[in-house]
Amino acid sequence: MIKEVTDQYNANEIEMKVHEFWEANNAYRAVREHRKGAKKFFFVDGPPYTTGHIHLGTAWNKIIKDSILRYMSMNDHDILDRAGWDMHGLPIEVKVEGALGFESKKDIEAYGVGNFIEKCKEFALRQKDDMTGQFRTLGAWLDWEDPYMTLKDEYIEAAWWTLKQAHEKDLLDTGKRVVNWCPRCETAIADAEVEYEDRDDPSIYIKFKLKDEENAFIVIWTTTPWTIPSNIAVAVHPEFEYARVKAFNTEGDSETLIMATELVENVLRIGRYADYEIIETMSGEDIAGLAYEHPLADLVPLQAEIEHKVYNADYVTAENTGCVHIAPGHGIDDFEVGVKNGLPIFCPVGSNGSYTDEAGKYTGMNIRDANRVVMDDLLEKGLLISEKTISHRYGHCWRCKTPIIYLATEQWFLKIGELKEAMLEEIKKVNWTPDWAGSARFKDWIEGARDWCISRQRYWGIPIPVWKCSKCAKIDVIGTREELVERSGADADIELHRPYVDKITMPCDCGGTMERVEDVFDVWFDSAVASWATLRFPHTKEQFDEWWPADFITEGHDQTRGWFYSQLGASMVAFGKAPYKNVLMHGFTLDGSGKKMSKSIGNVVQPAEVIEKFGADTLRAYVLASSAPWEDLKFNWDEIATIHRTNNILWNVYRFPLPYMALDKFDPQEVSYESVEAHLRSEDKWILSRMQSVIADVNKAMEERLLHKAMRAVNEFVLEDLSRWYIQLIRPRTWTEANDPDKLAVYRVLYDVFVTTAKVIAPFMPHLAEEMYQNLVRNVDENAPATIHLCDWPTVNEALVDTDLEAHMKAVRSMVESSSNARQKVGRKLRWPVSRIVVSPTDENTVAAVEQLRYVLMDQTNAKYIELIEIGESWNELGVEAAPNPGAIGPVFKGDAGKVNAAIASMDAMELKKGLADGEMEIPLADGTNVTITEKMVNFSETLPEAVASAEFAGGVVFVDANLTREIESEGYSREVIRRIQDMRKELDLDVDDSIKAHIQIDDEGVLDLVLDFENYIAKEVRANVLVIGLDVDTTGELAKDWNVEGISMHIAISKEE
């Protein structure tokens, strides 16, 4: 039996109950099982990093995923949806280091790598569990019990196998490259792991002495003096104009300087030169090849053996001096200039950020400390033109915030550059939402694709499965555990992490011994293989053959160059095709003012905080409805509260008929739709038609992944159609006491609309939907599916669609609104009936609407009669007013204009109107003469009869006739009385079917007389068995109150009748 429900929408209570219910019934599993064998839908969860806590962004991410998966499931898809966790990498290492009080790699080595990774693993697993709980409170259904974890063997094998493919396809490379390097963590870090922040650094101008010219120098600028010992060359732009300048200092001494012509003025001012003279200008191409002396050649002996020259490079910009210091060991562009011109890659800096013994004088010095020393040395040699400090954006390690440096080191690479064209072809086949995410943003990114450095010099990661012979340097890449065991004879259940795999050696064909290279994978490589790792490939191949590639993935826009890219790269290497078919790129959650949420600013809003206040369904509805998925979401508490209010209204709508249904023991199993069909009123057919339209709207939105449109369509239906209209229309029908078919029709229609609405909100607000379903469906039919999420998505029932009716109802609603407006103008409240409403339509739809829905219009406007006039005709009770138009009269009648004006003003307006219908007429003036006037000379306006007000609406005008009659006054006052008594019943907290005694004293004889006309009506409406109304009545009772009704004082007392 359908039960009554609580007064208020109590989200937390509902959600807790629903979670317990899902748990107890294993609902998630049942739903996935139920769709086995249906059309496959392979979803790959972008693995969040196991930080231990979710934030609004990750919550939004999972909410989108969950909504789409639930929708797909209800639409009969067999869903594969293992949740994923990204568990390796530097962030966890740094956390564990912090917990153990470590400061450098030495501490880890001393503690023991085995112990260290054990801690990392424990830490990651614990954080994963915490986060799983948090995601579950959102109602997100993924396979939480069998998630993929990057630290698992099955996952590690997927990474290994992929690298082996790269090796076999000759896409794996090793060699010196310049990488972002964190001197504290002593490892290469990914571009994505570099965080840019403002930092103060030296800004120095230096001159390098030219070799073959006395007293002549080329001028460069840098913010990293510590890279000067590594300087190998100077780059100039081939097409810029450079100048040879004779510069004079304040003492009048001169020297020759070379720099870009347009920058001369600036540089010399900064260098405090007194005067200058441009000797000659030349192109950058001309000065290429100039040789210069390394400024610190005497302090860094190796530099003395290297030849230093000027080279051309296109990336040089016309800033500072236009001549760029090149240290191929310390910059990506520098490295490229070096490689292109066959220069030595000189990198005298070690992994911990201190100079190696190649650095001569600077050996052992930390590079940051060396800045000062280098500048002093340059100053002493007279080569430092200027020294200042600037604040600029500089890269920092995202974990430990140490300023990064660029180092040329030995690393492993995937030759992604070679796959660029194929990648660009592949992404065209992918369906992107929004379109530009793929066609513009991702495409641009891929066009700049470079080789991918996949190696890291750390501990907690997937070990790179490359074994190298110490004798012949041959390498072998191992693809699976099986292969490893086979080749090395290692234990079959060996732990695949460091340090255990490090100890494994294997024989080389040359007779030497192969040892694993020490590096681990970049964590981006971990998640890159997710789409096949989640299918346990290569461990088992069946699932892969059945499911891969992914039907759908969705992540934030930062993942364009992150996971969307890394997956594509890895997949191109492994399979030569894109690993996904549909991608939805979603936005970021920002704070209320559009700023990034960050701990340091303190503007972070926790999902748990929102859930505690409003519940998960409200959070879900909010993030889904508030903006297009790909747009950033400015978090706003007021908006959340508004959405919550919408949900509360849905709850109220749903709750409204339940007491009546319960009282009447309404059983939807007994009262079929067919049995009431003949008794449906227009509004019933209308709400059923609207319901179908909503299903169609949601379908269309979901097809295009426009979740905001889906959610908004539902909200609008609930608010506008159900709550503000349908429920208002049918309220009196639910109060009928007899078991008449008109009431049963309402019950049945409400029932169907509620059940359908529950299904339509199920993907978005799964808890509330479940709550409604359990009561409405499961309580009456124990054979119904156990949970709403097992149900099929509702299909549009074309037989119920009536677009004409929808248009008519829309017109009626606007007429009702306009009549409210008119009532307000004429000062007549809705409680008082009006004798009639006159509708002057401008279109057929309005006419049809009034004809079809006249009773709805009468009801809702509280009018005794609706008068409909013909299209285009004006209401014949309107008066006409005529006013002379001086602008037209003056020029024609000149001096007589005043008389003409007066004549027009004094004439009967109707007569004028008729006379001027033909364009002109003759009128008499006061002096007895006649003149001819034209229609332009008179302005006509319509006037309203007494106590009538009008208001326009889209399909015409309504006139509200508020003239009083005795009957209307009687009814008006009676309803005032009824209202007061109902209010008092409420105050006494009486049940709807309790009877009362009521005593009413009215201090105005006239009004008393009016009210007495409706005595019986009043008694019936307020359920009074005893009703005494008079001038002098004893008004004592359980509750007695004095009222002022339109200036008349009344005293009312009521008591419950036992």
Next chain:
RNA sequence: GGGCCCGUAGCUUAGCUAGGUGGAGCGUUCGGCUGAUAACCGAAAGGUCCUGAGUUCGAAUCUCAGCGGGCCCA
């Protein structure tokens, strides 16, 4: 500095693809309703459609330049 996206009422937004008098919700004020009632309805006030230029008879919409915000890159 570059790429992509966003900028419309105090707040959240629709309209922009396809140029033709800018719509809604929240909030505010006033009024109304009343057995969904701590709910609900109507009206009013509130707009340099980020700025500037251009195209056009006509620009929130198209183009260009700038400003502010986001993501990414340098």
